[in-house]
Amino acid sequence: MATKILILLGTKKGAFILESDALRRSWALRGPFCETWPMNHVIADPATGAIYAGGGDAWFGPAVWKSTDLGATWTHSSAGLAYEAGEDPIKAVWSVAPAAGSLYAGVEPAGLFRSDDGGQSWRHVAGLRDHPSRPHWTPGGGGLILHSLVPHPDDDRQLWVAISAAGVFHTADGGDTWEPRNRGTRADFMPEEQRYPEIGQCVHCLVMAQGMPERLYQQNHCGMYRSADGGLNWDSIEAGLPSTFGFPAAVHPRDPDTLYLLPLNGDIKGRYVPDARAAVWRTRDRGDSWEALREGLPQRNTFFGVLRQAMATDRLEPAGVYFGTNTGTLFASADEGDSWHCIAQHLPAIYSVETLVVEA
Amino acid sequence: MPNDQPTRAAPPVVVTLPANLVRLFPGALRQVELPASTVRDVIDALDARWPGMGDRLCDSRPAIRRHINVFVEGRRATLETRLSPGAEVTVLTAISGG
16 A cells, blocks of 8 residues: 655635655655645644644735645635634634544634534634633733643543633533643743742643653743643653743654754744754653753844744655744654655745645 | 624625635635625625625624724715715725735
């Protein structure tokens, strides 16, 4: 059986797809799709093979686009993807995730929607915005966005979401009620005595360790963290990293102890790779120690950043790792990060990177 | 899209749509005649003919989207603007993007 791998890109000017075989040596690029709308997150539902692209256009508003033929043709819908009259309208979809036959979408201003018909129509999961902390949610630099969706793999009533800058929230009842899950994460932008609030942290990316639903990792505006209890408590894992700032985090497809981060030099220092030298940082012991992966990555005069959804792994053996830059370059590793190649450049700013393995 | 008044009896108006909107809806036309008494009726009729088009032109405030302009007989309109029989309604995309 032939294996095909697709890299799905959301960019400032549409969705793109790169395709290769299991060797991952050469890649063919297709796109732009979705009428060059800004696409914040392009994902695939591995259960169906459908590709979904969430974004928003300055003229025509938010929508989730869908392709059931690996990108050849697309439809779009925003039916039901709206708040009540009088509320600030939704600007864009920021995140999309399949979960137990349904589909979740996170939007700006922050809120959660669910589709039970493959993205044709949406309903507001109002419990999240009903949380009493909502008046205190404040936008981060990217807006007040719900950017991370982490469904529990075995319990469809559990879901974690991350909002900048409100923090991590968890539901155990399918979205009716929510609890903040931010204990132990810092808010360095607050007065010293208020740096560990219940909500208001600027979480940048939230991911779940493969096969360990209670172990979460997060890249925060203020540090990198690991939780062993579904986010009830967080421990810093930033020792050994070159900064406390970055956006993306990506987990290994099989090893729950392996995590990839891409720290930037700092929030007030330009937000590019430290010392203008690109590196992905890998831990194989759940964040206790880190190594810089630089082989094949530019090591001088490098001033790109990598955004919160722009790093991903694939499920092949050995695992592939990918990241896209805000300057439109895509780097790939077919050996778990040990060595890297530039596989596309001169693209629009890359907002998201995801993968899909297809057995043809 | 709410439809406060029936449009069936309204006289037709002539609606011109922007190319980048029409591209989003296979089979949609750049120019179409629709029965409508107000701009809101136009949006409702467009949405009935090409489902989803209403969401592309209006947000949930509800109002015409910030970067969409609707002109009636050469004057910028709102959803409430009333239309005379045979009125020319032009939908344009405003300057936007980067």
